[in-house]
Amino acid sequence: MKATHVPLTPLSFLRRSADIFPSHVAALDTNGDAVTYAQLNKRASALANALRASGVQPGDRVAVLSPNTATLLAAHFGVPGAGGVLLALNTRLGLSEYTYILNHSGARVLVVDESLVRAVTALRTSLVSVRQIIVTGKVPAELPGSMAYDDWTAAADGPGMQGPTDEDFPIAVNYTSGTSGRPKGVVYTHRGAYLNSLGTAISFGLTRDSVYLWTLPMFHCNGWCFAWAVTAVGGRHVCLAKVEPGEVLRTIAEHKVSHFCAAPVVLNGLVSHPDAGSVRYEHRVRVATGGAPPSPTTIARVRSMGMELTHLYGLTETYGPCLMCEPQAAWDSCTEEELATTMARQGVRTLTVEGVRVADTSLRDVPADGRTVGQIVIRSNSVMAGYLDDEAATNAAFDQGWLLTGDLAVVHPDGYIEIHDRAKDVIITGGENVSSVEVENVLMSVPGVLEAAVVGRPDERWGEVPVAFVTLVEGSAVTAEELVEAVRSRLARFKAPKKVVFTELPKTSTGKIRKTVLRDTARRSGDG
């Protein structure tokens, strides 16, 4: 007896939604176009045909450099539908990063949105593998041999999207933001993307009535797999060309947005916007945040605007979210402050993740005592197949089949995991560990503080001492002394910053605070 096996692939999501909801609006594009599921399916099929006509072979990488548009969404289906592997490029990289990633990935075709075409004209001659550049909109003279996207896809003919014969076949490669070292290409499979999408749909209650706002970049872990998950249920994608807080607040109301994802920094922008005070949504709005732990203050403010917040944790290596702070019925009786603290934890594994543990260096579980620190390790079908063409890094990332995240955390008695720090972000002062997150949360709770980051600065006497970098809300007059006092009054004295620097925080293209840069700044600034 042989089990009936059909390869798992997100391509089936679009096929089904196009069959069942052909005239339902799948995407509101940045240009205002309403794209139905039948049209999205047609566009994805046309893209698959065009890629084959351009010589793309199974397994070839196809790069797309684009903001959150219906074209990039269609590429999530059309590229793998041609057997290709989607490389959605971060839109905020420098030229040398683009060159490195495009050449390292061996991308054959590069599709670029017209708004970003300048980057490509500048680096064109450095590309070694790209054979064809396609531009949405007008093709500039500086890109001879390039084609306009519409002409390219209109010219091709063929069988449209074809699913893989093996569900372990790659579907996408996402490059890490490279806070340290060269970016690495994280490979996703059809199976992993399919399963993670179903888990996401269940975790967030996505249905055909869902309206998903694209605040999170689609190039970031394929939008935490929402590009596929929202399509699976026949929901609506609302694309935003630019994430401007006022525009986000208005769009949520206008389009009755039911779901969106945003890093805490984006949420901070929303809750600090002048219009935020008068916002209290009447319809159900669910927000997922991750990439960094939101401060309890941010959580409380988001909730006060009538939105349900869920805190997620994940890595590029885990297709985005793998932990979520699953709400408990008992939390209904918490005070707003208790709730915010409870919800700032990273939580428990999502439905399709088989195992998450916090382990010591011998891969043994640490006790669930809320104190013993270990490393978060993960085992799941939605863990990367590996780093593209980097066997050494791939091997180093796993121990006995468990992905080593490099994040240090404790397990609370209720089983919820809370990150203390990235291994390299722990500050050790006078032999005591200081969690930078803990200090940052106190700083963030002070009215007038927009963002805060704490790093260690080498110190002869103490080994390291904490230094705080703080961005204030416009017009705020909070002083360094007030901030230090706030920490002293709530945490052990040695955890208080020795210095407070008021500044804008340097960030990666995915919105993560570049602590390496802050550490350098702290080091150079010396005592003071």
Place this chain on the structure above:
Amino acid sequence: MKATHVPLTPLSFLRRSADIFPSHVAALDTNGDAVTYAQLNKRASALANALRASGVQPGDRVAVLSPNTATLLAAHFGVPGAGGVLLALNTRLGLSEYTYILNHSGARVLVVDESLVRAVTALRTSLVSVRQIIVTGKVPAELPGSMAYDDWTAAADGPGMQGPTDEDFPIAVNYTSGTSGRPKGVVYTHRGAYLNSLGTAISFGLTRDSVYLWTLPMFHCNGWCFAWAVTAVGGRHVCLAKVEPGEVLRTIAEHKVSHFCAAPVVLNGLVSHPDAGSVRYEHRVRVATGGAPPSPTTIARVRSMGMELTHLYGLTETYGPCLMCEPQAAWDSCTEEELATTMARQGVRTLTVEGVRVADTSLRDVPADGRTVGQIVIRSNSVMAGYLDDEAATNAAFDQGWLLTGDLAVVHPDGYIEIHDRAKDVIITGGENVSSVEVENVLMSVPGVLEAAVVGRPDERWGEVPVAFVTLVEGSAVTAEELVEAVRSRLARFKAPKKVVFTELPKTSTGKIRKTVLRDTARRSGDG
């Protein structure tokens, strides 16, 4: 690069819910016990240990004869957790059927609920493979060597539930009701059950707040996989010892039941109950019905009680539902009558089903014209691995990887499939095809009719003629002439029954009308 693979198995659902919602009530048992997720997990683990101690080897069948109890629910995890294959026995079979199925399946262990122990004592000596009989409750003297369930599970120790190393490993075997011929053992795999459960959870919006009422027997396709799906999301199972209409109506209100499944015949019982007139639920209640198409009349009445009805279609061979009549936004503007007709169609494939087609004998799609009849064929991970120890029947059930359902249907222009009849249920009279379903729907729409079934009776002149068997609501005075006239006035005259018999309808243990019996009765009754 090798993709990270963790075998898909529903066992992970219970593990996760026990980890995350340990004190949430997983099941309200028939005896009134509230069983938490931690307890359900413990019970399932204890069962796995006990099975191993009783010598159950990987792949061995373990039979359970029980109404919908927490013990049977736990067996959905504990049996496969020991490597065993769950055989949930229909509780309404005859002794010879039990003997056949237990011997054919080679079941090693038989767990029987004390309410059903008589059947087992009667057939004990006919069993050839069963080595151990376990009774929940008191062990009768007639079963020497048997053990009480609690003693048996308390005595064993071991590692608890262990997942499979291969997701294609069998998890359950469900015997067909055998309307014709011997029952066949349909084999489900861990992978198929996992995927179908996720699809079900998404299709019906199951969440940790869901309260699922067990009206559908768990032995019927593992409760259409809801045994696993409800557990996946951490929802609550409400067990019912006996499906009595008044009790169901009360339980829905009392426990704020959010979901239940019921064959149309059960729904007919609910809507015809004296209390039904005053029922209009204020909370959201979703009902899934299948097994036979509900008549438009039933649909309208269920809706008038404040419940959302979804019509499903499936077979034992497809893990239960594989088609659902997915509601469309445009239907909101339909009249109640249009809607009922629209919703009586079987619909479109569910999310985790890869392909459903209506095909001619050469496996070519019929046109989506709402008229051309073909056979429904299905391709999915949630199609059975095959019939246990019956290679010939397994081979006959498939054509080029597509499961042949034997159900004849049309495809409407909107892609929705509507069954006309089982191949053998079509009545051919004077060379014209008569759909028995179509005639039954007209009969059901006549006030006072509870149920109706139409079959063909051999006729020298016409080949066959339609004969109707009708059950009236108590106190109804509808006459045969009125029923014949109702059909004549709405369908072609040759579709009108030549005879109407008022009677109770014979049913299989899963509530399907035994048309074979009715055909025999019709044949014997001759002209009249």
